[in-house]
Amino acid sequence: MQSFNTFLGQSFRNFLTVGAISPSSKYLAKRMVKNVKGPVILELGPGTGVFTKEILRVLPPNGILISIESNETFVNYINNHIKDKRLKLYTGNAFLLKDFLAKNGIGKVNYVISGLPIGNLNKKDKQKLLNEISESLEEDGVYIQFEYFLAGMKAVKKVFPKISLDFELLNLPPAFVMRCKKIKK
Numbered sequence: 001m002q003s004f005n006t007f008l009g010q011s012f013r014n015f016l017t018v019g020a021i022s023p024s025s026k027y028l029a030k031r032m033v034k035n036v037k038g039p040v041i042l043e044l045g046p047g048t049g050v051f052t053k054e055i056l057r058v059l060p061p062n063g064i065l066i067s068i069e070s071n072e073t074f075v076n077y078i079n080n081h082i083k084d085k086r087l088k089l090y091t092g093n094a095f096l097l098k099d100f101l102a103k104n105g106i107g108k109v110n111y112v113i114s115g116l117p118i119g120n121l122n123k124k125d126k127q128k129l130l131n132e133i134s135e136s137l138e139e140d141g142v143y144i145q146f147e148y149f150l151a152g153m154k155a156v157k158k159v160f161p162k163i164s165l166d167f168e169l170l171n172l173p174p175a176f177v178m179r180c181k182k183i184k185k
Contacts, residue, residue, distance in 0.1 A: 029054035038110020119151025
């Protein structure tokens with residue numbers, strides 16, 4: 001219940017950056033990490049850590065999860081509720097993701113799992129972020145993004161032409177999951 005109250009308070013104060021009316025469900029979290037097996041994962045916008053917990057569940061013992069959250073209340077919540085040495089949690093802007101990876105000696109990641117409200121970003125910022133995500137992925141890397149209305153799908157398709165869609169009904173509201181495979185150059 002504390003997770004819900006924390007999320008709801010921040011959603012009312014910062015709706016455009018939080019982008020949701022309630023925390024993601026455990027069902028959506030499981031769907032987001034389905035078939036995720038990489039040892040190096042980048043999480044953007046973990047909120048209260050619903051996806052973070054599920055990522056850590058599937059992350060190998062020697063893996064690393066870099067999570068970037070701009071909302072300090074959410075960062076404090078995660079720091080107080082998730083204790084795992086594989087988690088490196090940062091307060092900051094997702095546009096600086098390469099800086100956070102470099103702090104950990106990481107150039108490329110296997111997966112980027114995003115809870116960011118990408119449909120709320122303006123066209124220029126959306127394009128910039130998607131390019132940063134693509135550049136941070138290994139050649140066979142996968143970018144996983146959820147959305148409620150697929151408002152960002154057109155922009156995502158420009159950078160990641162190979163997208164598979166999934167849907168999770170057991171979430172409030174129900175959500176689409178986009179799995180975007182990086183195209184080898």
